[in-house]
Amino acid sequence: MQQVDPVVMSNTRREFLQSGTALALGLVGAAATKVRAQSGAPFPSLSHAAKAIALPGAGSDAIRVPTIQVPTMKFGGVEIGRMVMGVNPLYGFAHYNANFGRSMADWYTQDRVCEVLHRANSFGINAFNYVNMGRAPHDLTRFNTEGGKMHLIIQVTASDDAAALHRDLKPLALQRRGEEVDAAFQSGNMAGEREWCKRARDLGVLVGVGTHKPEVIEFIEEQGWDVDFYAGCVYNRTRTAAEWQKMLGGQMLEMPHEIYLQSDPARMYKVMRQTAKPCFAFKILAAGRLADGDVEKAFRTAFASIKPIDGVFVGMFPQRKDEVKENVELVQRILAGA
Numbered sequence: 001m002q003q004v005d006p007v008v009m010s011n012t013r014r015e016f017l018q019s020g021t022a023l024a025l026g027l028v029g030a031a032a033t034k035v036r037a038q039s040g041a042p043f044p045s046l047s048h049a050a051k052a053i054a055l056p057g058a059g060s061d062a063i064r065v066p067t068i069q070v071p072t073m074k075f076g077g078v079e080i081g082r083m084v085m086g087v088n089p090l091y092g093f094a095h096y097n098a099n100f101g102r103s104m105a106d107w108y109t110q111d112r113v114c115e116v117l118h119r120a121n122s123f124g125i126n127a128f129n130y131v132n133m134g135r136a137p138h139d140l141t142r143f144n145t146e147g148g149k150m151h152l153i154i155q156v157t158a159s160d161d162a163a164a165l166h167r168d169l170k171p172l173a174l175q176r177r178g179e180e181v182d183a184a185f186q187s188g189n190m191a192g193e194r195e196w197c198k199r200a201r202d203l204g205v206l207v208g209v210g211t212h213k214p215e216v217i218e219f220i221e222e223q224g225w226d227v228d229f230y231a232g233c234v235y236n237r238t239r240t241a242a243e244w245q246k247m248l249g250g251q252m253l254e255m256p257h258e259i260y261l262q263s264d265p266a267r268m269y270k271v272m273r274q275t276a277k278p279c280f281a282f283k284i285l286a287a288g289r290l291a292d293g294d295v296e297k298a299f300r301t302a303f304a305s306i307k308p309i310d311g312v313f314v315g316m317f318p319q320r321k322d323e324v325k326e327n328v329e330l331v332q333r334i335l336a337g338a
Helices: 006-018 019-023 030-039 061-062 098-107 110-122 137-144 162-169 177-189 188-203 214-223 241-247 265-275 292-305 323-333
Strands: 072-075 078-079 083-085 152-156 173-176 206-210 228-235 280-283 311-313
Touching: 006 177, 061 072, 083 162, 083 323, 110 137, 110 323, 162 173, 162 188, 162 228, 173 177, 173 188, 173 228, 177 188, 177 206, 177 214, 188 206, 206 214, 214 228, 214 265, 228 265, 265 280, 265 292, 292 311, 292 323
Parallel strands: 083 311, 152 173, 173 206, 206 228, 228 280, 280 311
Antiparallel strands: 072 078
16 A cells, blocks of 8 residues: 655644644644644543554544554453454564665654554553663653553663663563573573562562563473463574574574464474463564565464464554554454354
8 A cells, every 4th residue: 555645644734723623522633733732722521432543554534533442451450452462563673684774763753653553542551561762762752641541561681770660661571582581591590580570479460471472482481480471472583693503504693583383383382382371472574574475374373373362462564554454453353253
């Protein structure tokens, strides 16, 4: 589909806001800020169900509250959508190549980050696999100020202070990021990660462990760690150079941490099914490596392979089409048995 020019998007928001429908629903984002500055009116504070944002391919849906909502799951004490908003595309973490990552970062201005999050809210996506890096805290603050509502499942990096994140952001869950966990597993220092989980438990939030390796989940299950959930990348992208050389007869690949084997997802899905704990599968679309025609198959494989109490983290980059709408419609259709 043809890419919508940013100026056209801005004009659409302005015209919409001036209409009676917009005054009833309240369009958020840059246009709303401009109207507030001109009129002195308070910033609209609306529930996520009332957000209708114009995005490429949105068409008439841009002025209606969507009727299709992502199916939900129980997670802790709340209901969240079984498709959780992924964070990587919002800040250029393409996991593909530097040019694609730069394109994501350039397109995703703060205006667009907030627009896409509100668009996700309008379709019932109410959880966000957030990471507290760079501009992200400022974008999240603006989104919240505009009335956005997301339960935060925060990826906690080695440089993060989990207690400060809990104090400042009031997350639903803290999840140790897979990069840190996998490095600890490879170095034999999982005791440190277990201690991290114990400290997170003391904060009174749901505690999770992320990984790209099925064997990490198996290890934690065997050890009986006190955790609530797992986040598993369905592609094992943290194999070491020695592991790749062994697999390839001594040869070495370029970008060894971004190699995606077609045989990997089945291994992660098998381990997810074997644990009674909720799991979130991520990179189910191989970080954008799948052709458009293979996306539905990957979604169907994911939901056929995980438990009813499980969900998926999905990053979205709606530069050329309304991926939020398409993905929600697809998930709703799959889970309805269609």
